[in-house]
Amino acid sequence: MDFRIICTDPTSGGRLGALRTAHGEAQTPAFMPVGTQATVKALIPEEVWEIGARIILCNTYHLYLRPGAELIERAGGLHRFMNWQGTILTDSGGYQVLSLGHLRKLTEEGVRFRSHIDGSSHLFTPELCVEVQEKLGSDLLMPLDICLSLPASRRAVEDASSRTTRWARRGKEYHQDKPGALFGIIQGGIYSDLRLASLEQLEEIGFAGLAIGGLSVGEEKEAMLETLARLLPAMPPSKPRYLMGMSAPSALVRSVALGVDLFDCVLPTRLGRNGTVYCQRGKINIDNARFRDDFSPIDETCDCYVCRNYSRAYLRHLFTSKEMLGGRLLSYHNLRFMEHLMEQIRQALREGSFPAFLATFEATYKEASINV
Amino acid sequence: MDFRIICTDPTSGGRLGALRTAHGEAQTPAFMPVGTQATVKALIPEEVWEIGARIILCNTYHLYLRPGAELIERAGGLHRFMNWQGTILTDSGGYQVLSLGHLRKLTEEGVRFRSHIDGSSHLFTPELCVEVQEKLGSDLLMPLDICLSLPASRRAVEDASSRTTRWARRGKEYHQDKPGALFGIIQGGIYSDLRLASLEQLEEIGFAGLAIGGLSVGEEKEAMLETLARLLPAMPPSKPRYLMGMSAPSALVRSVALGVDLFDCVLPTRLGRNGTVYCQRGKINIDNARFRDDFSPIDETCDCYVCRNYSRAYLRHLFTSKEMLGGRLLSYHNLRFMEHLMEQIRQALREGSFPAFLATFEATYKEASINV
Numbered sequence: 001m002d003f004r005i006i007c008t009d010p011t012s013g014g015r016l017g018a019l020r021t022a023h024g025e026a027q028t029p030a031f032m033p034v035g036t037q038a039t040v041k042a043l044i045p046e047e048v049w050e051i052g053a054r055i056i057l058c059n060t061y062h063l064y065l066r067p068g069a070e071l072i073e074r075a076g077g078l079h080r081f082m083n084w085q086g087t088i089l090t091d092s093g094g095y096q097v098l099s100l101g102h103l104r105k106l107t108e109e110g111v112r113f114r115s116h117i118d119g120s121s122h123l124f125t126p127e128l129c130v131e132v133q134e135k136l137g138s139d140l141l142m143p144l145d146i147c148l149s150l151p152a153s154r155r156a157v158e159d160a161s162s163r164t165t166r167w168a169r170r171g172k173e174y175h176q177d178k179p180g181a182l183f184g185i186i187q188g189g190i191y192s193d194l195r196l197a198s199l200e201q202l203e204e205i206g207f208a209g210l211a212i213g214g215l216s217v218g219e220e221k222e223a224m225l226e227t228l229a230r231l232l233p234a235m236p237p238s239k240p241r242y243l244m245g246m247s248a249p250s251a252l253v254r255s256v257a258l259g260v261d262l263f264d265c266v267l268p269t270r271l272g273r274n275g276t277v278y279c280q281r282g283k284i285n286i287d288n289a290r291f292r293d294d295f296s297p298i299d300e301t302c303d304c305y306v307c308r309n310y311s312r313a314y315l316r317h318l319f320t321s322k323e324m325l326g327g328r329l330l331s332y333h334n335l336r337f338m339e340h341l342m343e344q345i346r347q348a349l350r351e352g353s354f355p356a357f358l359a360t361f362e363a364t365y366k367e368a369s370i371n372v
Numbered sequence: 373m374d375f376r377i378i379c380t381d382p383t384s385g386g387r388l389g390a391l392r393t394a395h396g397e398a399q400t401p402a403f404m405p406v407g408t409q410a411t412v413k414a415l416i417p418e419e420v421w422e423i424g425a426r427i428i429l430c431n432t433y434h435l436y437l438r439p440g441a442e443l444i445e446r447a448g449g450l451h452r453f454m455n456w457q458g459t460i461l462t463d464s465g466g467y468q469v470l471s472l473g474h475l476r477k478l479t480e481e482g483v484r485f486r487s488h489i490d491g492s493s494h495l496f497t498p499e500l501c502v503e504v505q506e507k508l509g510s511d512l513l514m515p516l517d518i519c520l521s522l523p524a525s526r527r528a529v530e531d532a533s534s535r536t537t538r539w540a541r542r543g544k545e546y547h548q549d550k551p552g553a554l555f556g557i558i559q560g561g562i563y564s565d566l567r568l569a570s571l572e573q574l575e576e577i578g579f580a581g582l583a584i585g586g587l588s589v590g591e592e593k594e595a596m597l598e599t600l601a602r603l604l605p606a607m608p609p610s611k612p613r614y615l616m617g618m619s620a621p622s623a624l625v626r627s628v629a630l631g632v633d634l635f636d637c638v639l640p641t642r643l644g645r646n647g648t649v650y651c652q653r654g655k656i657n658i659d660n661a662r663f664r665d666d667f668s669p670i671d672e673t674c675d676c677y678v679c680r681n682y683s684r685a686y687l688r689h690l691f692t693s694k695e696m697l698g699g700r701l702l703s704y705h706n707l708r709f710m711e712h713l714m715e716q717i718r719q720a721l722r723e724g725s726f727p728a729f730l731a732t733f734e735a736t737y738k739e740a741s742i743n744v
Contacts, residue, residue, distance in 0.1 A: 038689065042696040067664070067689045075667055075685060083681045292439070295447055309455045313447055317410065317439045324414040324696055 001140065001181035001208050003240045009354040013232055013259030016349040019055070019240055021139040022179065023079065023087045026054035027346055028240065028261040031247070031338045032089060034269065037062050038072075038082040041269045042328040043335070045084040051304070051332065052339035054086045055140070057264045060132055061093030061100070065115050065122075069135035077137030089140035089264070090133045091244070092185070094164075095147045095213075097124055108163070110144070126167035127174040130182065138180050142211060143171030145185040150218040157189035157214075164213075165201045172205055181208035183242065189214055190223045192230040199234055209240040212260075216246040225254055232259040249278070249341060250367050253358055256345055268338050272330035275319045278337035282370035286330065291316045304336035373512065373553035373580050375612045381726040385604055385631030388721040391427070391612055393511035394551065395451065395459045398426035399718055400612065400633040403619070403710045404461060406641065409434050410444075410454040413641045414700040415707070417456040423676070423704065424711035426458045427512070429636045432504050433465030433472070437487050437494075441507035449509030461512035461636070462505045463616070464557070467519045467585075469496055480535070482516065498539035499546040502554065510552050514583060515543030517557040522590040529561035529586075536585075537573045544577055553580035555614065561586055562595045564602040571606055581612040584632075588618040597626055604631040621650070621713060622739050625730055628717055640710050644702035647691045650709035654742035658702065663688045676708035 002020040006027075009015065017028040033040045033048055036059045040048050048056060058078060063069065075081040078088055094111075097104060101113030101122075110125035129144035144167045146160040164187045175182045184202035188194030202210065212231065215224045228243070235241055240261045246252065247265030255263070271277070275287045279299040284291075286298075297307035298315065306315075306329045318326030348357035374392040378399075381387065389400040405412045405420055408431045412420050420428060430450060435441065447453040450460055466483075469476060473485030473494075482497035501516035516539045518532040536559045547554045556574035560566030574582065584603065587596045600615070607613055612633045618624065619637030627635070643649070647659045651671040656663075658670075669679035670687065678687070678701045690698030720729035 037693045037695055038686070039695050039697045042700065044697070044701075066693060067685070071665055071685065074665060075683060081683070081686050083686075293443055293446060311447060311453070313439070313443065314410070314453050314455075321409045321438060323409055323411050324699060325411045325416070327696060328414065328700070329416075 003209070003238070005237065007349060009257075009349055009352070011355045012257040012358075014257050014349055014354050015237075015259060015261070016346055017240065017261055019087075019261070021087045021181070023085065023139055024054060026087060029256045029342055029345055030055055030262055031252075031342045032057045032262060032264040033335050033338075034059075034264055034266045035082065035084070036266070037066070038078060040335070041273065042324070042331050045082065047332060048084070048335070049086065051336045052343060053335070055089055055262070056084060056086065057089045057091060058136070058138070059093065059096060060090045060129060060136070060142075061096035061124075063136060064093065064124075064132045065117055069132040073135040073137070079137060087139045088136075089242075089262075090136055090138040090142065092129050092142040092144045093124065093132075094129075094145040095245070098147060106146070108166075126170040130171045130174045134175070134178055134180060140209065141175065141180050141182045142185060143168040143182060145187060145213050147187070147214050147217065148189065150189055150214070152189060154189075154191055154194075157187070157191055158194055160214075161187035161189075161194050161198045165198055165205075168202060168207070169205050172207065183207050183209040183211045185211040185213040185244075186231065187214045190219055190227045192227060195227060195231045196234055199231065203236065207239075209242060210235055211242040211244055213244045215243065216251075221248070221251055225251065225258070228255060228258045228260070235259070247338065248367055249338075249365055250362065252341070253345065253361050257354070257358060268334035269331040272332075272334040273327040275326075275330065276369070277330055278334050279370070281364055282366040282368065284370060286312060286316050286319050288316075298333055299337075302333065302337065302340070304333050304340075306330075306333040306336075375581065375610070377609065379721060381629070381721055381724070383727045384629040384730075386629050386721055386726050387609075387631060387633070388718055389612065389633055391459075391633070393459045393553070395457065395511055396426060398459060401628045401714055401717055402427055402634055403624075403714045404429045404634060404636040405707050406431075406636055406638045407454065407456070408638070409438070410450060412707075413645065414696070414703050417454065419704060420456070420707070421458065423708045424715060425707070427461055427634070428456060428458065429461045429463060430508070430510075431465065431468060432462045432501060432508070432514075433468035433496075435508060436465065436496075436504045437489055441504040445507040445509070451509060459511045460508075461614075461634075462508055462510040462514065464501050464514040464516045465496065465504075466501075466517040467617070470519060478518070480538075498542040502543045502546045506547070506550055506552065512581065513547065513552050513554045514557060515540040515554060517559060517585050519559070519586050519589065520561065522561055522586070524561060526561075526563055526566075529559070529563055530566055532586075533559035533561075533566050533570045537570055537577075540574060540579070541577050544579065555579050555581040555583045557583045557585040557616075558603065559586045562591055562599045564599060567599060567603045568606055571603065575608065579611075581614060582607060583614040583616055585616045587615065588623075593620070593623055597623065597630070600627060600630045600632070607631070619710065620739055621710075621737055622734065624713070625717065625733050629726070629730060640706035641703040644704075644706040645699040647698075647702065648741070649702055650706050651742070653736055654738040654740065656742060658684060658688050658691050660688075670705055671709075674705065674709065674712070676705050676712075678702075678705040678708075
């Protein structure tokens with residue numbers, strides 16, 4: 001992996017970068033669509049590429065359980081298995097083990113849990129976690145971490161954070177210099193001193209990039225941004241910074257201003273399947289009766305295939321008729337909205353107009369669902 | 373509408389034709405994918421076109437109930453509403469009224485029924501049926517007919533058939549020479565004399581094309597083919613002949629040999645969503661455990677996007693993981709299989725090798741599910 005900064009915004013922590021792996025280059029800040037089970041739900045890889053994504057995220061826990069890392073390895077790796085030519089980042093599965101696994105038991109050795117699919121028993125260790133991602137042929141690997149829901153006690157956060165760091169070391173020792181770039185995951189909840197300690201320990205071990213885990217998991221948005229504001233200036237500028245699982249557009253642009261390079265979240269596709277779509281001024285629900293005979297596109301300012309070819313009335317018809325094409329088209333639009341947002345951010349950083357972009361965006365886009 | 377015969381097979385009733393409407397030309401014999409609710413399930417119109425389809429079928433009953441013909445008319449017609457540039461054939465809705473409508477009451481005036489969606493009461497008359505299709509902007513319209521399930525008594529079939537013809541006359545009187553070509557629907561079950569009488573009466577009224585309804589509704593395949601064999605020679609060669617709702621490949625090729633020009637059926641997409649796919653030698657179920665680590669395509673001889681890019685193992689993974697992309701890709705393949713079959717049929721007719729094609733196909737393809 002190679003990461004370089006192209007330019008920085010002098011008024012904020014924002015930076016334009018380029019991240020290169022064996023599967024091509026992605027400009028950052030970048031939003032990574034989530035392909036949990038080796039598919040960005042409802043879309044083919046060519047569409048995900050056309051939308052503008054160059055990195056997607058797949059899920060180690062899900063793929064380990066089904067269809068299994070060995071099978072994907074025999075298929076020629078995850079890229080070939082799912083037909084994606086770009087970069088793949090695999091998350092560690094730590095979050096899923098803790099949220100989906102049954103009867104889980106956390107020890108220093110690892111996490112023992114039962115599969116949410118068939119109840120089979122598994123021990124996920126830091127070594128196995130990295131081994132699975134190596135078999136998948138991932139470009140960007142995450143070590144096994146412990147992601148707590150917030151609020152959590154300082155003691156619990158401290159324990160989870162320090163164990164995450166010990167596991168990261170074991171992951172690094174297992175991975176050595178095999179193909180694929182292993183990140184470290186900074187934990188520490190909203191305790192800035194714990195975050196900084198986590199960062200320092202991970203930097204001692206030495207990772208190709210740094211992920212920020214354990215945010216956007218129940219805390220207030222302002223607490224999250226404040227945590228980022230204290231953490232990011234201490235992070236080495238030369239390494240990519242990945243804020244895990246966060247996609248609310250308003251928090252995303254502010255995180256960019258603080259210096260985050262990579263984002264991912266299931267929300268654009270999940271919201272799409274549930275009929276909620278992003279517009280320039282906020283989200284709307286296509287199911288609303290007022291769209292019944294609205295023959296305008298989802299968003300007049302959007303350049304996507306869906307907005308060029310279909311009306312809100314048609315999309316509402318698909319949604320109310322429970323037609324699969326509805327979820328597919330709304331997912332496509334929402335992902336294009338996110339990628340288009342990232343393109344605008346990168347252009348503003350390139351042209352030195354990021355502060356103006358930020359001000360305009362914050363004046364225009366509202367997180368609450370709107371009536372358009 | 374303009375229909376011309378390009379050439380005929382001297383050894384059978386098979387014929388190569390071209391059907392032109394305001395929305396372009398389709399070579400026949402043609403298979404029409406079904407887009408019941410103004411969407412060929414899971415696919416975008418560009419894919420349906422790429423697969424090779426030039427005519428799709430939409431459903432008058434479904435669109436009349438939801439979102440309503442007036443709404444589609446205000447949207448600029450069905451083509452624009454759903455973004456399909458080719459020809460649209462709309463079926464009459466008679467079959468759906470009888471199979472889906474609740475508390476239906478059949479009188480000479482029409483069919484009174486309650487909506488399967490919201491229980492609302494509706495009276496569908498032959499005039500309304502044509503009016504709805506005119507509002508949709510259909511290219512090929514079907515009059516309201518009565519489609520009985522077989523077996524049925526000769527008396528019941530005779531009554532349904534003669535009422536269908538009276539309704540066809542009312543439909544014709546309503547439609548006059550407005551845009552769109554109105555077909556007549558031949559009924560008569562497997563009673564050849566009733567079929568021939570139905571044909572004669574429809575020909576007296578005069579329709580642009582002739583549909584054959586009430587087959588593939590429970591009778592034996594041989595009885596269906598025998599009925600066709602007696603009916604088709606009596607049909608005027610100059611008009612397109614549409615066999616409604618039949619898609620079993622083995623019966624389809626034999627129907628072509630008897631002189632049928634148009635086919636439709638929901639099966640290719642429905643089977644796809646349920647994990648069953650067409651191969652050169654027959655159908656397979658992708659869910660089968662033996663495909664778990666089968667890294668070959670669905671069908672080595674298929675040229676489709678799915679077979680060029682995905683393995684059976686991946687498609688099985690999508691299906692067992694209940695991923696929407698599975699139904700989408702399997703539907704795509706199955707429709708391409710049907711369209712490719714039609715292309716082979718047309719090429720054989722063009723090159724004078726239809727008998728050889730027929731013999732090879734019948735020796736290769738088996739209707740029962742196979743182990744490949």
